[in-house]
Amino acid sequence: MVAENRREILRVEHVSKSFPGVKALDDVSLVLHENEVLGLCGENGAGKSTLLKVFSGIYKADAGKIFFNGMETFFKTPMESIRAGINIIHQELSYLSHLTVAENVHQGRLPLRYGFINWKKLFKDTKILFEKYNIDINPALKLKDLSIAEKQIVEIMKVISRDAKIIVMDEPTSSLGMDDVKNLIKIIHALSGEGISIIFISHRLEEVIEVSDRLIVLRDGRNVADFMKDEFDDHKIISKMVGRNITQIYPKMEVPLGKSMLVFENVTNASIKNVSLEVRSGEIAGLYGMAGAGQDGIMAAAFGLGGKYSGAIYLDGKKLRLKTPVDAIKNGLGYVTAERKVDGLILNHAVRQNIALASLNKLSPRGIINYPMERFIAGRWVKELSIKTSSISTQINNLSGGNQQKVVLAKWLELSPKVLLLNEPTRGVDVGAKQEIFKFIQEMCTRGISVLMVSSDMMEMLGMADTVYTVWEGKITAKFPRKDVTEYKLMLAAINRREEII
Ligand SMILES: Nc1ncnc2c1ncn2[C@@H]1O[C@H](COP(=O)(O)OP(=O)(O)OP(=O)(O)O)[C@@H](O)[C@H]1O
Ligand SMILES: [Mg+2]
Numbered sequence: 001m002v003a004e005n006r007r008e009i010l011r012v013e014h015v016s017k018s019f020p021g022v023k024a025l026d027d028v029s030l031v032l033h034e035n036e037v038l039g040l041c042g043e044n045g046a047g048k049s050t051l052l053k054v055f056s057g058i059y060k061a062d063a064g065k066i067f068f069n070g071m072e073t074f075f076k077t078p079m080e081s082i083r084a085g086i087n088i089i090h091q092e093l094s095y096l097s098h099l100t101v102a103e104n105v106h107q108g109r110l111p112l113r114y115g116f117i118n119w120k121k122l123f124k125d126t127k128i129l130f131e132k133y134n135i136d137i138n139p140a141l142k143l144k145d146l147s148i149a150e151k152q153i154v155e156i157m158k159v160i161s162r163d164a165k166i167i168v169m170d171e172p173t174s175s176l177g178m179d180d181v182k183n184l185i186k187i188i189h190a191l192s193g194e195g196i197s198i199i200f201i202s203h204r205l206e207e208v209i210e211v212s213d214r215l216i217v218l219r220d221g222r223n224v225a226d227f228m229k230d231e232f233d234d235h236k237i238i239s240k241m242v243g244r245n246i247t248q249i250y251p252k253m254e255v256p257l258g259k260s261m262l263v264f265e266n267v268t269n270a271s272i273k274n275v276s277l278e279v280r281s282g283e284i285a286g287l288y289g290m291a292g293a294g295q296d297g298i299m300a301a302a303f304g305l306g307g308k309y310s311g312a313i314y315l316d317g318k319k320l321r322l323k324t325p326v327d328a329i330k331n332g333l334g335y336v337t338a339e340r341k342v343d344g345l346i347l348n349h350a351v352r353q354n355i356a357l358a359s360l361n362k363l364s365p366r367g368i369i370n371y372p373m374e375r376f377i378a379g380r381w382v383k384e385l386s387i388k389t390s391s392i393s394t395q396i397n398n399l400s401g402g403n404q405q406k407v408v409l410a411k412w413l414e415l416s417p418k419v420l421l422l423n424e425p426t427r428g429v430d431v432g433a434k435q436e437i438f439k440f441i442q443e444m445c446t447r448g449i450s451v452l453m454v455s456s457d458m459m460e461m462l463g464m465a466d467t468v469y470t471v472w473e474g475k476i477t478a479k480f481p482r483k484d485v486t487e488y489k490l491m492l493a494a495i496n497r498r499e500e501i502i
Helices: 048-055 079-085 101-106 119-132 148-160 180-192 207-211 235-243 293-304 325-330 340-344 351-363 371-384 401-414 431-446 458-464 485-494
Strands: 006-020 023-032 037-041 063-068 084-088 166-170 197-203 215-219 222-228 258-268 275-280 283-286 310-315 333-336 417-423 450-454 465-470 475-481
Touching: 006 048, 023 048, 023 197, 023 275, 037 048, 037 207, 037 258, 048 063, 048 166, 048 458, 084 148, 084 197, 101 119, 101 148, 119 148, 148 180, 180 197, 180 207, 197 207, 207 235, 215 235, 222 235, 235 431, 258 450, 275 293, 275 475, 283 293, 283 431, 283 458, 283 485, 293 333, 293 417, 293 450, 325 333, 333 401, 340 401, 340 450, 340 465, 351 371, 351 485, 371 401, 401 431, 417 431, 417 475, 431 450, 431 458, 458 485, 465 485, 475 485
Parallel strands: 023 222, 037 197, 037 215, 084 166, 166 197, 283 450, 283 465, 333 417, 417 450
Antiparallel strands: 006 023, 006 063, 215 222, 258 275, 258 310, 465 475
């Protein structure tokens, strides 16, 4: 179908929006049609999240017009836009961690009986909804006990269960495994079949390409491309996004591998069984598995977060007794966790404090903060990783999602650990920045550090790992050296059907 013949549901015209020191949107326009899945691409900080916050009443635009259903509209609050049928799955999740899945899904619309929550109905409604979309999460669990992928799915279900005309998904897949992504794509097709329009934002281009009928690219807060489905491919999108061609996203270098740095010998704890692995100096070892297969458990164990364990963990030849992360850090481990909002960042602090605080503690043990040093360290990393921020004193929650992720990385890189544990290191990071980050990590490997990386992004795994271990039900099911590994083999080993590999 030719999009031009379809009815417009949303039109954004010449919108601009500035924050102190940044022009986030500069004369941006966008049209969304009924039934349409519109992809929205752009580098970190290009203005994608700001754009949707402007048309949904979270931010007020400095200039421009918004038309909803053909009428000029101005939503003063997010509640107004939700009532009109615009629903957003935000990039940074906001959930009530001490409440159940069912309560989170029905937040603000809990079924009541005599003034009390009707639990029976609440659980039943949630179950019916989950069955419809093939979701296997127990509605009675508390959010805090879910994995990040499950939390993300709950957020998606929360929005989908509302009566929506437009659903905007801002990086919904950055913490989902392959199976969940496939399911989400099915859900998106089903929703658009029901007449709902969707805006889909993701840095995983293969997904955007698969799901979008049309695609818009922003660069530095401006429109730079509007493609129909038969007009775009990954090269075209990337060159519009970054303004140059990127041929090799994963700058893999063959680094001669040195001595054993991190070794697991039959490590067993509450969540993993008999795990043995070895990461050598200069090596990037990967852990690949379906969501919740145990890769997080292995990372946690390596960082002293896994509780009591049997077996042995060695670092640089020394047997460790890991009780807490403090033991791990003292011995030269660093951990970039998957959920930056919870573990990685102090959101109401400035960029400079987030980057430098951990290492300054090391440098100034008596608690006297060396401010010039802090500024120097932060400034260097902002340049090194091209972190887009109006200044090093900007509060971290004002940075775009991908730029927050770069700050987490900078914090750990500055500590220069011997072994760096990376859990979904490029979550929400754009292709250009991904390349810069991996170039950096790869360079650190040439200087002898070792990396153990969990990633649900298959391309990233194939692109960067020297060795890949597959994980299934808390166990290692296979080990592949770089030269042997393929997408097909990884997929089969990750569901423990290794015998079918030919
Ligand atoms: N509340 C805010 N205060 C100050 N600056 C902000 C605020 N929100 C966004 N910005 C800035 O506006 C620019 C655009 O940010 P935005 O979050 O829209 O980017 P994005 O395209 O969504 O990036 P990402 O892919 O990393 O999520 C960035 O430079 C960001 O730092
Ligand atoms: Mg964003």
